[in-house]
Amino acid sequence: MPDWEKRFRAPRVSLPEWAEDAPARSLFVSNATGTFELYAWDRATGGQRQVTDRPNGTTDGAVTPDGQWIWWFSDTDGDEFGVWMRQPFGGGEDTPAAAGLAPSYPAGLAMGRDGTVVVGRSTDEEGSTVHVVRPGAGSAAPTEIYRHPESAGVGDLSHDGSLLVIEHTEHGDAMHSALRVMRTDGSAVAELDDSEGGTKELGLTVLGFAPVDGDARLLVGHQRRGRWEPMIWDPLSGSTRELDLGLPGDVSAEWYPDASGLLVVHSHQARDELFRYDLASGERTRVETPAGSVMGATARPDGTVEFLWSSAAQPPQVRSTTGATVLDPPGMKAPDSVPVEDAWVEGPGGRIHALVQKPAGEGPFPTVFEVHGGPTHHDSDSFAGQPAAWVDHGFAVVRVNYRGSTGYGRAWTDALKHRVGLIELEDIDAVREWAVGSGLADPDRLVLAGGSWGGYLTLLGLGTQPEAWALGLAAVPVADYVTAYHDEMEALKSMDRTLLGGTPEEVPERFEASSPLTYVDKVRAPVYISAGVNDPRCPIRQVENYVNRLVERDHPHEVYRYDAGHGSLVVEERIKQVRLEIDFALRHLPRPAPGQGPALPARPQ
Template identity: 25%
Template sequence: MAGDTPADISRYLLASGASAPQLSPDGQDVVFRSSITGTPQLWTLPVAGGAPRQLTFGNGVTFARWMPDSSGILYGADNNGDEQESYLFISRDGSSEREIFSATQGGFRSLGDIGSDNDSLFLASTERTGLHYDIYQGSISSGDLQLIFEGNYGNFARALSPDGRYLVVTETVGEDSDYLYLLDTTTRELRVVSQPESRANHGDGGFAWSPDSQTLYMSSNTDREFAAVVAYDVIDGRFESLVESEFDLADVQLCGENGAFLVWTENRNGFDVLGGRHLASGSSIAFPAIPEGVYSLSCSQQSSTLIVGVNGWQTPGDIHAIDLLGGVGKPLVDSNLAGIQVESLVRPESITMVARDGVELQGLLYLPLGGDQASPPPVIFEVHGGPTAQSRASFDPVSQYHVARGIAVFKPNVRGSTGFGRTYVKLDDQKQRLDSVRDLVDMLDFFKTDGRVDAFRAAVSGGSYGGYMVNAVLANYPSAFAAGVSRYGVADWVTALQVASPALKASDRIEYGDIRDPKWRAFYTVNSPIRQADKIRVPVLYSHGVMDPRIDIYETEVMVRTLRANGIEAPYIKVPDEGHGWRKLGNRLFYYRRQAEFLEAHLGIRD
């Protein structure tokens, strides 16, 4: 093991910061989420400076949205991760709070926007059928909900125009793509904005309306490999490309008085870079230096302040305020590293390699500091979920702990991951899914000759879809990895696609095929890990949350029983008060200690 003995894993898990910061419309305060108390809660602080103040104290908060007049915040909370949210209103100072919409059994919601009257709101909900997302208009004061558009599978309310006439609506078309519409809130007529034959994504990170409601700004990869910043003219119905790049652009914001500034993020192999311009002159905005990582943006058209949330490899959650007029920034919230020395944290390196069929693959490699080249470290392949997601340079306390203990961590972006072009993200669709599983083995083979890690002492780990990848690669390539960790992962695609939550069903038909079709049922009957589990020959740690609304816990338990019946070590951790992932600090501390012990035992790490 390289270097000094690291802190206990609890130190890494206690490292904390702010997430999802939002600037109030009047530009005076920021609301953000923090789990420093053990569950996600809302906190606020003034942009001018001062101490953060906790605003909520109940169930874990899932989202927050300022009222247009900055008088208070609408937020969501669910029950132990079941994703069935209640909507609540809390005043700006936290002195009054009330429930607007209670959770409905089996009903899922997705907030769109709040009207300038500070009362009307628009959301998508499955409460009519339990499956299809419809669009509703509600009243915050009365708690009434009125159906205004009947949807089919995934139709979601997004951004409302300032004049209240048009609501942006997206229709899910696969995990990575959608169609784009404008819903007239008065006539309830739906106008097609973009319905490309070749799948595309619109508005990654959100939509921004001009003050006069005539122009809609967004990111889009329609007719191009990488998402650009585009503007849609509502009057003439045309798109104009404003900023293009060889990387994906996202999180488009219109900031400042009369929307003077256009800002966005650029995703360069997992690291974000800020971009922006003055709309009137077209000149670029000069941004001050902020820590590396993944950024979230928020601003107001009443202020020249841009709020940047930073989650980076050495930053669990900073908030920075940048004056777009002067180009000067200041930190509002600094991450708490719980006593971990920042110099001990490892910056990931972007690594590329070529799969056996010629596709270029990428991933992020975390190497222990001060390692001995003559004795390379064992490695954990940590596979992201999704599948349409990307391993990025965000803070990962568990990976940093493993690296401090002398284990390298590699985060693969197999085919089907986002961030590498529209073609790449579709390479795992439907019957090509097993090609992405094979990518893990090709990546491992690359490291056998690369020499930076000991690829003959390798484990594979992942949660959700990443858990499926663990199950699948261990069943299809039994001799590749020495051990596995599957957290709340898919094992039976037939069951998973049948019982998936409505939001997932909306995209699953494109990503995986329609399970109602006998062709796809037959395909997944054969190609599901639950029917291949008897091929697994290495120890696997399994875990699942009882409240999981996305993947049935039954799938994990069948995998455990099958491996144990074959004499394969298969410890199992059932978490009663969690859903799809571990939100609560106590559960995270309990679980990840045992995961670390399991992996170290099977990779030959000893104190």
């Protein structure tokens, strides 16, 4: 078995979530069976068991504060549309967790210590709704306490269950949420809106209520100084306390269990570090972690910290500040890959950060520009099977944190407006020119690739920069922006209206300028597209519209359709998709001229 396949097949685990009042009871996600599913872990006995077992996997779940129940979201073949089920922690029958609620897209879940659960929902017909499930309600329908056509979601319940916070975008800006604290009967308590009704591009996000009875303080993230930082808000008194931790990047945090301090995650230039911040003294103390990325961290009741860590070179590990490995999956271990190198390139909107991985030998190399999704996301120094697979096959991999990416300040993220797609591609093109000019990349063997928003940028780039790319690989892409808007889930429609300034009917010229379908006749490179037939984010009809235009042109392309949603949770399916992409590239890329870089390897088996 080649190393690139081992990296996908090697069992891995998520950071375990633990029950607030029963910290020995935890819930985690693993691919140990070949499909990502939920697992229960009783730390007191060491017992582990698989909670869910579905053909297309399950990753969305939570354990109740008392540790008695596991809630998990049941959709159909990855379509993200379904209902919450629940199962006893020790095992037993799955039953509907919120009887009376029709299927929907999930929009947050908050669990109270008295058994109250608050469920966020989203549908095309109802918009965003919030419902309260009372303990002992039996078959009684949950109580609806909130409804609005714009996107909203449940944030958290206070420790005593008296207060609820939601994130909402009633002002129409889906990129910058406001917060509303309510009681569980739906009565309003307080509002915090840094966007001032949508007139300012400032957002807030919920980080959690203080984990102590009688303490109404709410930890939130704000952008008042141009990046994400934590702030403590007391919705009862109206007071706020901004916390200036003296760190240059984005800062997130969660409470320590006794509410005496905060566990701080600092993200800066594609890497993370942890700190403990003492609320009384204001002292900041480093929590030691290796160089790389922290994909999750939690403070335990005994004061230790558990965190999920990896780097581009080393696979994920769930570690503790005690020095121990918290949870070690059984079976084979994923082989290491090569580390990333940082590149900083001057672009039209400022300095662009790119991460580069190279195979052994001398360039120029065939090079894959693997474009991240989101777009409000960023590539980091973390372990990823797909870039490592390209490196194993002799390719250099360049990942660009273009304008629109998170982690480089609010102005960088919010630059993505109205000229959607075209802005990101300007940054990618600047890095492409650097890669060719530096001798890293062979200009005749450049591959543009990505999934989701990255797939969208791939198709858009092939049409707007046709001479730059030798090949395109687009997974679950937006291909026809107008049709995608009309077919996608309601929350994404809100985001598109924010990004483009309206609907396709209101700003048709912007949708046309940002749609790959507009430029399909200019595409010169062979195109490979993969798509999930149940995808609610990048629906299949708009992909078919683009493919039909390629067929009409008799343009070289291949399409792979699979029975899942926005990607797959099945390991063998994921391996198949990567194998097909690599095979397509090796068949269609030109061979290098003598003395102009390494030859391509054999096709994958």
